[in-house]
Amino acid sequence: MTARRDIVLLGSTGSIGVQAEDVVLRNPERFRVTGIAAGGSDPDALAAQAVRLRVRTVAVADPRATDAVRAAYARHAVAAGLPADGVDLLGGPQAVEQVAASPVDVVLNGITGSVGLGPTLATLRAGTTLALANKESLVAGGALVRQAQQRPDQIVPVDSEHSALAQALRGGRRAEVRRLVLTASGGPFRGRGMADLAAVTPAQALAHPTWRMGPVVTINSATLVNKGLELIEAHWLFDVPAQDIAVVVHPQSVVHSMVEFVDGSTLAQASPPDMRLPIALGLGWPDRVPDAVPACDWTTAAAWTFEPLDTAAFPAVDLARSAVASSATHPAVLNAANEVAVAAFLAGGCGFLDIVRTVHAVLGDHRDTGTSTTLDQVLAAEEWARARAGEILRGSR
Incomplete structure (x- = not known):
């Protein structure tokens, strides 16, 4: 026992x-x-x-x-x-x-x-x-x-995507991994172009079609910043280069992520969208907790679809990938600037598209070519990013 x-x-x-x-x-x-x-x-x-x-x-x-x-x-x-x-x-x-x-x-x-x-x-x-x-x-x-x-x-x-990757990685040796594939629901605005997103309200952005989460995470899901953060997280968790981590849109949120191996096979983890499963696995790892959630119903017809991410309308994933390549503190700057911009959007202080635009501008202003990072450097970079994001947002009013 x-x-x-x-x-x-x-x-x-x-x-x-x-x-x-x-x-x-x-x-x-x-x-x-x-x-x-x-x-x-x-x-x-x-x-x-x-x-x-x-x-x-x-x-x-x-x-x-x-x-x-x-x-x-x-x-x-x-x-x-x-x-x-x-x-x-x-x-x-x-x-x-x-x-x-x-x-x-x-x-x-x-x-x-x-x-x-x-x-x-x-x-x-x-x-x-x-x-x-x-x-x-x-x-x-x-x-x-x-x-x-x-x-x-x-x-x-414990993130559902990274829990899925950890489970799928049990199916092969690390040397056999070609790339990781993160799935994204696409959020409430999947299929919309950038022109369609200009007038989005906080209430619309908070209406996620699949998951029930806190307001910040829900807005991050709507902008796809959440998927960019998850890409950075996967890079550190599994020691995989950012360029070898792909994102694919899967609206049903049943396949939580996949691992593609060098022989052309792909292992996917599938379960209903219920965070209690990755939570239970996180608490019990490496053992599974019986009946953590109900399994998929294989007696009912269902269709799972996958489509490429529209990086023109949702550029946050590319921003995250470039932040990883830029310096040790650029990802911290991305996250801090985003927190300020999301808070401003929820308070009615900026538009939906201004969130990622602000993050992009702050990343462009950040200068750090160092190869090592201390906690003080991370905190200083975050403080600077929050202040710079505030300046940019005030200037855009």
């Missing part, structure tokens, strides 16, 4: 964290959550989750939220017949890294944004297996993550 694993959930109240909670609660003989961490924007949800999971430690990134979390925890704990003060509450950005370095079996990093890099590095340095859903860790600090990694299997990807 598989021994039960102790788990820490980072970003526990977000989409990935909530679905991970579901996986854990349905498999109590396999997983136990000992610590959770979140930003603190919803103290009641975090406290209620802490009680449901019976965790020992709660970390809140925003120290101003700790009192509200403590009070909410007391209410939920008493209602559940537990002590009102039965949890160790930590506050501040370093608190998330502290819980990430806990002596557990697996840390699931489901934090959104490059703020997830610090906890990723803390987990790796502690020697703990990292189930990684925070793609920005590798986008912003791929070289740093690679340096902190202590063993080849220490990072288990």
Whole structure:
């Protein structure tokens, strides 16, 4: 029988964290959550989750939220017949890294944004297996993550595409791999030309046809920036050159990615679009969790289609590929500039097409020819990129 694993959930109240909670609660003989961490924007949800999971430690990134979390925890704990003060509450950005370095079996990093890099590095340095859903860790600090990694299997990807690649790569030796193929749903604007995208509203961009995700990831999916970030992530995860990573549009989102081998064969991983499968695999790797999600229904007729990516209307993937080739900090600049532009779009401060245009302009202004990168350099590059993106957006009004 598989021994039960102790788990820490980072970003526990977000989409990935909530679905991970579901996986854990349905498999109590396999997983136990000992610590959770979140930003603190919803103290009641975090406290209620802490009680449901019976965790020992709660970390809140925003120290101003700790009192509200403590009070909410007391209410939920008493209602559940537990002590009102039965949890160790930590506050501040370093608190998330502290819980990430806990002596557990697996840390699931489901934090959104490059703020997830610090906890990723803390987990790796502690020697703990990292189930990684925070793609920005590798986008912003791929070289740093690679340096902190202590063993080849220490990072288990949780993004559905990278989980699919990890599974398909089991089917052959690395020397036999010709290229990786990432699939993209195409988002809500698949088939539209650039002229059709000028008047897109935030509500339209948030209406993803397949996945239910947070607002930033959903907008990134609409612009295809998300696929560019995933290309960079795949480059670092699997040590494959960016030019050997292709993107193909697959609207049904059933084939999550593929590996093409040198003999002409291609292995694909297929499952219904449900993030609980890669989450369960990330927590249990290399073992699978039985009945993590319902399988494809092979008794019902279905058609899967694939089509080339329109790089003229959606240039973000090419931008990501060029960022990898430019310098160690260009990918961090791409991600930071995009975060600013997405926030501006959601707030009504710029148009949909301005998101990638801003990212392109900031990348063009960035100068870094160095071959090595430190955390301070990454953070400085991000700070510069955010400021430069803000300047460009203000100038475009």
